Amino acid sequence: xxxxxxxxxxxxxxxxxxxxxxxxxxxxxxxxxxxxxxxxxxxxxxxxxxxxxxxxxxxxxxxxxxxxxxxxxxxxxxxxxxxxxxxxxxxxxxxxxxxxxxxxxxxxxxxxxxxxxxxxxxxxxxxxxxxxxx
Amino acid sequence: xxxxxxxxxxxxxxxxxxxxxxxxxxxxxxxxxxxxxxxxxxxxxxxxxxxxxxxxxxxxxxxxxxxxxxxxxxxxxxxxxxxxxxxxxxxxxxxxxxxxxxxxxxxxxxxxxxxxxxxxxxxxxxxxxxxxxxxxxxxxxxxxxxxxxxxxxxxxxxxxxxxxxxxxxxxxxxxxxxxxx
Numbered sequence: 001x002x003x004x005x006x007x008x009x010x011x012x013x014x015x016x017x018x019x020x021x022x023x024x025x026x027x028x029x030x031x032x033x034x035x036x037x038x039x040x041x042x043x044x045x046x047x048x049x050x051x052x053x054x055x056x057x058x059x060x061x062x063x064x065x066x067x068x069x070x071x072x073x074x075x076x077x078x079x080x081x082x083x084x085x086x087x088x089x090x091x092x093x094x095x096x097x098x099x100x101x102x103x104x105x106x107x108x109x110x111x112x113x114x115x116x117x118x119x120x121x122x123x124x125x126x127x128x129x130x131x132x133x134x
Numbered sequence: 135x136x137x138x139x140x141x142x143x144x145x146x147x148x149x150x151x152x153x154x155x156x157x158x159x160x161x162x163x164x165x166x167x168x169x170x171x172x173x174x175x176x177x178x179x180x181x182x183x184x185x186x187x188x189x190x191x192x193x194x195x196x197x198x199x200x201x202x203x204x205x206x207x208x209x210x211x212x213x214x215x216x217x218x219x220x221x222x223x224x225x226x227x228x229x230x231x232x233x234x235x236x237x238x239x240x241x242x243x244x245x246x247x248x249x250x251x252x253x254x255x256x257x258x259x260x261x262x263x264x265x266x267x268x269x270x271x272x273x274x275x276x277x278x279x280x281x282x283x284x285x286x287x288x289x290x291x292x293x294x295x296x297x298x299x300x301x302x303x304x305x306x307x308x309x310x311x312x313x314x315x
Contacts, residue, residue: 032168032171033168033169033171033183034168034169034170034171034172034181034183035168035183035206035208035209036171036172049208050208050211052208053183053208053209053211054211056168056183056184057166057183057184057204057209057211057212058184060166060167060168060183060184061166061184061185063166064164064165064166064184068164097168097169097171
């Protein structure tokens, strides 16, 4: 899957749209469930490989917590920091295990970022389903 | 008086860390597995991406909390986070991997802190698939690097064998606790 150029390209386009159209979103990355980067648009000082591994760990750990607490399913994770937020969530695509990770600064509205992130994840998922059916 | 210990289970991908913790744990193991897309590195279907968590009560009522880390280097931030909590390290090495002795060297270096302040034991898995290197080769390598550590060949699926390894580690941790003033 990591060697699928069409997948990478589709994800890259979606990420670029997300970053361009959402105020305050500075970086975004699509990552495999086991922590490999599939596509990204990142600030210069960010290591995409490290972020990919960390995002996969965070999501898996959060899901384990939600399961342990019997709170059904984990919708997303949100890290609030001094300089903005990190949002990560799963991309609904049955064939692939993919995650979306979004970084935004203080000028962003968290609600808007969550909405945009979910929409992007959904669009990526739909695109994958369509390609799988084709 | 019963004690509580935190033990780290580390080692390369496919060595049997998740399996060993599952064999030991009294509680359902908390797992964080994802589909493995790095099939070139290892053919297994699932891989740990954050940690495994299990618990076991030993015969003396001592409780052990087991933390298993992911095998791949890209998760080494998890190794650092969990190393801090642990009193001992159960290092599992896969004898059927391309360079198990190289793996030993690498992990001794990575976990030098824990090695120094805590205790360590080494479990070598899949010796049925590949009998070489043998235990003596591991011991020799350890001697060369100035270390004396218990090395066991074991099947990570077998609770009794993994428990023996854990029991040895706990005994070493206790011995350390009584010698350090």
